Amino acid sequence: EAQVTQNPRYLITVTGKKLTVTCSQNMNHEYMSWYRQDPGLGLRQIYYSMNVEVTDKGDVPEGYKVSRKEKRNFPLILESPSPNQTSLYFCASSLVVGGAGEQFFGPGTRLTVL
Amino acid sequence: AQKVTQAQTEISVVEKEDVTLDCVYETRDTTYYLFWYKQPPSGELVFLIRRNSFDEQNEISGRYSWNFQKSTSSFNFTITASQVVDSAVYFCALSEYTGGFKTIFGAGTRLFVKA
Numbered sequence A: 001e002a003q004v005t006q007n008p009r010y011l012i013t014v015t016g017k018k019l020t021v022t023c024s025q026n027m028n029h030e031y032m033s034w035y036r037q038d039p040g041l042g043l044r045q046i047y048y049s050m051n052v053e054v055t056d057k058g059d060v061p062e063g064y065k066v067s068r069k070e071k072r073n074f075p076l077i078l079e080s081p082s083p084n085q086t087s088l089y090f091c092a093s094s095l096v097v098g099g100a101g102e103q104f105f106g107p108g109t110r111l112t113v114l
Numbered sequence B: 001a002q003k004v005t006q007a008q009t010e011i012s013v014v015e016k017e018d019v020t021l022d023c024v025y026e027t028r029d030t031t032y033y034l035f036w037y038k039q040p041p042s043g044e045l046v047f048l049i050r051r052n053s054f055d056e057q058n059e060i061s062g063r064y065s066w067n068f069q070k071s072t073s074s075f076n077f078t079i080t081a082s083q084v085v086d087s088a089v090y091f092c093a094l095s096e097y098t099g100g101f102k103t104i105f106g107a108g109t110r111l112f113v114k115a
Helices: none
Strands: A004-007 A010-013 A019-025 A031-038 A042-051 A054-057 A076-078 A087-094 A109-113 B003-005 B010-014 B019-021 B024-026 B032-039 B046-052 B059-061 B064-069 B074-079 B088-097 B101-105 B109-114
Touching: A004 A087, A010 A019, A019 A031, A019 A087, A019 A109, A031 B101, A042 B088, A042 B101, B003 B088, B003 B101, B010 B019, B019 B109, B024 B074, B032 B074, B046 B059, B046 B064, B046 B074, B074 B088
Parallel strands: A010 A109, B010 B109
Antiparallel strands: A004 A019, A019 A076, A031 A042, A031 A087, A042 A054, A087 A109, B003 B024, B019 B074, B032 B046, B032 B088, B059 B064, B064 B074, B088 B101, B088 B109
8 A cells, every 4th residue: 555654653752852753655756755733834844855865954944854865764853852843743755757746644743842 | 935825714614505715825936836735634634636837727626626826826726515524624735846846835724514
């Protein structure tokens, strides 16, 4: 089944404790992206990647890191989480042949930073 | 800079009413892509439609239709004869190439369809 998976789905952590949210897709998509969703703000792009070893900042990259060492994986790293990073996070992937394609989203990771 | 405005925060209609969700965008590029996504109460994000800036043809898919007007920078979404299952948050999004495809989402419109 074609899908984007994220782990964990729920995470409660404390300020300053490094964490990684994994994202994996099995559709051979070049493009992958991370978003955070906050009430009243819609989805805001954190980072995106056009292909392996190619990443770029979205609108809200501060406090986050990403890497794209393999085509299928795009982990999101919070080196020193803070309470303002409490949010619902979505990973997405898409094809980019012919332009920006429809994005397929993972189920979301709800992160709480205490 | 990119911007997507969904001015309607919440809309409430009664089943079988038609409803239009507005989306206005800003971009400096001549090549860009517009999308609508649906987020039902279960939380997943579902793709509805994609349009590139060179294709202003309106589209109809069942009870859903989209009106793309470059002259007013709008990409509005109409649901005809709404149903309770249409209750969801709807997001409009814009992607433009800036060395990569950066994507901006609107804040979303929450649609309540009452039986």
